[in-house]
Amino acid sequence: MAEQMLAADGRPLKASLNRALRRQKLRALALIAPLFFFILISFVMPIADMLFRSVENEIVENTLPRTVDTLQDWDAASGEAPSEEVFSALYTDMALAVEYKSHTRLGSRLNYETTGISSLFRKSGRRVGRFDTDVYTKAFEAADPAYADPVKWSEWMADDSIRGALPRTASAYDGWAEMIVNAEGDDPLEEQPWDFVYTALYEDATAGGTLPIAADLSGVERVSIRAQFEDIDENWTDPDVWRTIKTYSPTYTNGYFLNSVDLMKGAEGIEARPENERIYIILFIRTMIMSLSIMGMCVLLGYPIAWLLANLPDRTANMLMILVLLPFWTSLLVRTSAWKVLLQQQGVINDTLVWIGIVSDGNRLELINNQTGTIIAMTHILLPFMILPLYSVMKTIPPSYLRAAKSLGATNWTAFWRVYFPQSVPGIGAGCILVFILAIGYYITPELVGGTKGVFISNRIAYHISSSLNWGLAAALGTILLAIVLLLYWVYDKIVGIDNVKLGADPCLHCHHMQRRASVSGTTVFA
Numbered sequence: 001m002a003e004q005m006l007a008a009d010g011r012p013l014k015a016s017l018n019r020a021l022r023r024q025k026l027r028a029l030a031l032i033a034p035l036f037f038f039i040l041i042s043f044v045m046p047i048a049d050m051l052f053r054s055v056e057n058e059i060v061e062n063t064l065p066r067t068v069d070t071l072q073d074w075d076a077a078s079g080e081a082p083s084e085e086v087f088s089a090l091y092t093d094m095a096l097a098v099e100y101k102s103h104t105r106l107g108s109r110l111n112y113e114t115t116g117i118s119s120l121f122r123k124s125g126r127r128v129g130r131f132d133t134d135v136y137t138k139a140f141e142a143a144d145p146a147y148a149d150p151v152k153w154s155e156w157m158a159d160d161s162i163r164g165a166l167p168r169t170a171s172a173y174d175g176w177a178e179m180i181v182n183a184e185g186d187d188p189l190e191e192q193p194w195d196f197v198y199t200a201l202y203e204d205a206t207a208g209g210t211l212p213i214a215a216d217l218s219g220v221e222r223v224s225i226r227a228q229f230e231d232i233d234e235n236w237t238d239p240d241v242w243r244t245i246k247t248y249s250p251t252y253t254n255g256y257f258l259n260s261v262d263l264m265k266g267a268e269g270i271e272a273r274p275e276n277e278r279i280y281i282i283l284f285i286r287t288m289i290m291s292l293s294i295m296g297m298c299v300l301l302g303y304p305i306a307w308l309l310a311n312l313p314d315r316t317a318n319m320l321m322i323l324v325l326l327p328f329w330t331s332l333l334v335r336t337s338a339w340k341v342l343l344q345q346q347g348v349i350n351d352t353l354v355w356i357g358i359v360s361d362g363n364r365l366e367l368i369n370n371q372t373g374t375i376i377a378m379t380h381i382l383l384p385f386m387i388l389p390l391y392s393v394m395k396t397i398p399p400s401y402l403r404a405a406k407s408l409g410a411t412n413w414t415a416f417w418r419v420y421f422p423q424s425v426p427g428i429g430a431g432c433i434l435v436f437i438l439a440i441g442y443y444i445t446p447e448l449v450g451g452t453k454g455v456f457i458s459n460r461i462a463y464h465i466s467s468s469l470n471w472g473l474a475a476a477l478g479t480i481l482l483a484i485v486l487l488l489y490w491v492y493d494k495i496v497g498i499d500n501v502k503l504g505a506d507p508c509l510h511c512h513h514m515q516r517r518a519s520v521s522g523t524t525v526f527a
Contacts, residue, residue, distance in 0.1 A: 047482070053475035057253040060245065063106040064093040066171060068249040076246055077267050081237040087226040088203060091131065092172045095196045098125045099183045112470050113255065113264070114244040116235065124232050131228045135220060136198040143215030147198075150189050156212045165210040172200035199225070243267060256476035280477065283457040284484070290371060290456065291439040297379040298386035298435045299428060306390035306427070311399070324387050332381065336448045339377040343367040343449065369451025377449045382438055386431035393427030429496055433489075440485060457481060 061068050066089035074082045097103035107121030140147035153173065156162045163170040176197050177188040184191075202220070205211055229236040247265050248255060255265055262278040263270055272278075305324070309317045327335060342348045350364040359365060367373050397420065405415035443458040450459075457477060464474035492498070 050475045050478050053471050054256050054479050055252045055254065056472065057248060058251050059106055059109050060249045061251055063097050063102050064090065064245070067093050067245070071242065071246050071249065074242065074246065076239070076243045079239055081239055082242055084224065084226050087229055088199065090229070091128065091225045092175065092196045092200060094124060094128045095194065096175050096179050098128060099179050108469065110244055110248065112473065113248060114240060117241060117244065120233055120235050120241065124229065127232050131195070131225070133195045133199045133223055135223060136202040137195050139217060139220045140198055140201065140215055144213045146213055148192055150192055153193055154189055162212050166201065166204040168200040169197065169204050172197045256472040257480070259473055260476040260480055280457070280460070283460060287440060287456045287458070290375060291436055293375055294378050294382060294439045295432050295436045297375065298383050299432065301379065302383055302386035302390055302431065306387050306394055309391050310394035324384050327381065327384055332444060335381060336377060336445045339373070339380070339449055340368060343373050343376065368449055369454065371450070371454045374446045374450040374454035377445050378439055378442060381445060382435045385434045385438060389430040389434065390424065390427040394424055397423045433492070437485060440481065
């Protein structure tokens with residue numbers, strides 16, 4: 001048997017090599033770890049949070065858990081408001097939500113789906129504590145003083161048999177005790193339960209539940225909780241309000257995505273929104289068209305500039321490059337504001353056209369607060385992002401290629417189109433992707449110069465994040481926009497090939513232009 005080879009330290013050579021490789025891998029991981037965690041925290045986690053917010057809907061279930069549970073048996077298509085039992089559950093949930101100050105957030109959430117619910121919840125929150133349910137509290141206190149003892153209540157609620165006999169009371173007491181600790185900062189053993197707990201106790205007793213201490217409730221007149229809510233606002237008897245609560249009671253919902261494509265959840269399933277409320281599909285289409293238009297304008301304007309910079313002497317090219325980079329040294333807000341001055345009907349451009357005589361004073365061009373103004377301003381802002389990739393690619397294309405083509409009989413146009421242009425395509429691809437992705441997410445410039453007809457879908461996303469605070473809808477719109485960009489990226493890769501997108505050309509990659517059979521100016525040549 002052959003002897004095992006040993007390293008200098010006496011260990012087996014294979015084990016020493018494996019150990020050295022592990023150290024190299026650990027060092028490599030340590031080098032990339034900061035970048036990995038930076039990308040994870042600043043890029044991956046925000047996108048994951050956005051995806052979650054677009055379907056998350058816990059606020060309804062967390063704020064109205066008893067109402068949601070009892071509402072499951074209600075027929076949303078019946079055209080009638082729910083039963084007294086549902087309103088009693090709502091009373092308990094609302095009384096607790098007011099203390100947590102969560103009823104206003106819930107109202108705002110549901111108001112996204114049905115206008116008016118936000119004010120309904122705010123109004124009810126102010127008056128739910130003044131319901132005429134103290135008659136139940138007084139009746140139980142009169143029946144036995146133990147019903148006013150917080151310690152006795154704690155003992156009863158610790159008994160599983162009593163909890164099983166009084167399910168509504170147990171749920172109401174648990175919610176009250178948790179609220180006393182978390183919201184009030186008090187001890188449930190020192191606080192008498194509130195009226196809604198006694199209301200639940202009365203309902204359990206009249207439903208056949210066994211009380212911990214017998215109490216004669218025959219002389220107590222039942223208080224209609226439904227009537228109490230109706231006195232606050234008659235909209236509480238509107239089936240549409242309850243249908244909205246039931247529809248958006250699940251923990252996760254597709255409602256945000258439906259709203260993002262001008263659909264909604266109706267009584268019989270998914271329905272189209274009224275025609276006057278359909279805005280998002282139009283905005284998505286407009287965003288795509290305008291972003292592609294801006295990209296095309298940048299190609300048309302940027303290509304000759306990049307060619308000029310790449311073919312001028314270095315000294316002159318460097319001076320002109322400063323002019324290309326100059327916009328980067330100016331605030332975006334300043335540049336956009338300057339375009340507002342230039343494009344308005346009494347602005348510099350219209351004044352110049354009138355002075356020259358191209359347009360009359362009464363027919364000044366409308367260049368602002370529309371798509372035209374947005375395209376002009378954003379083309380100016382994004383043009384450097386097209387010029388720089390083109391310049392980096394064109395700078396690596398040897399001028400001898402054009403001279404060789406011309407020496408073989410090609411015209412200037414044929415030499416450019418058959419030899420020079422194909423080698424600049426990687427720069428065009430890189431610039432187009434860069435400009436398109438930047439354009440599709442812009443919202444400051446369209447907001448300032450676009451008016452109502454020149455804004456992008458990103459403007460609505462910004463509005464829902466900063467003004468309406470409908471983060472779920474903003475997340476859904478952002479997710480759809482991300483999916484569209486990825487889809488277009490995939491289509492581009494299939495048609496053009498992402499491998500052809502480069503920020504600098506490899507001359508060797510294009511040597512086939514001088515090594516293949518080519519037809520130049522009608523003459524067959526071999527290079």
